[in-house]
Amino acid sequence: MFTKNYIVLYPGEFEAHNLGKYHIKIIDDDYHGGKKAVCDYHEGRAIVHNRICAHAHFKPLDCKSYPYFPFLDSDDKLRILKGEKCPLTEGELSKHRKWFLQRWKKMLRNPEIKEWIKKVELVGYELISE
Incomplete structure (x- = not known):
């Protein structure tokens, strides 16, 4: 199970x-x-x-991106979800966050991936400010 x-x-x-x-x-x-x-x-x-x-x-890119995951707001602006279990602070993750944003901005140029992101449901993530 x-x-x-x-x-x-x-x-x-x-x-x-x-x-x-x-x-x-x-x-x-x-x-x-x-x-x-x-x-x-x-x-x-x-x-x-x-x-x-x-x-x-x-x-998988999901694993490489952890603790972050992309979220598109109502204006299709890329926002960031962060896994609630991750103990690292934003300061400790700053380099990873930069990589994450660059990678997912590129990925979201693909319309199929963009639509997929809008449908993904995650457990244990919270929206963080950009």
């Missing part, structure tokens, strides 16, 4: 990567055009073929 925590993969993300994806377990193959998944992990590290996940394995 899966918890309420999950990973979301934007439309085409899973299919576009050839790196090892054995640790990614798809739990919804058509989540608004993308996918919903969980990571097979132990002690905070992904497990692949009974070994700790290597850097050569696929890491």
Whole structure:
């Protein structure tokens, strides 16, 4: 049984990567055009073929972006959601936040991904100021 925590993969993300994806377990193959998944992990590290996940394995953009996730307001302006469980302060995350904004602004040029973002539902995130 899966918890309420999950990973979301934007439309085409899973299919576009050839790196090892054995640790990614798809739990919804058509989540608004993308996918919903969980990571097979132990002690905070992904497990692949009974070994700790290597850097050569696929890491979804949702995971790379954590603790942030994009949110589009009513004017389609990019806002930021932050995972409530993350203990790091905004000061500690400033470099990551800059990367996150650059990456997702680029991603949101794709209309399919933009529409997908509007439909994604997350658990345990709060809107933070920009």
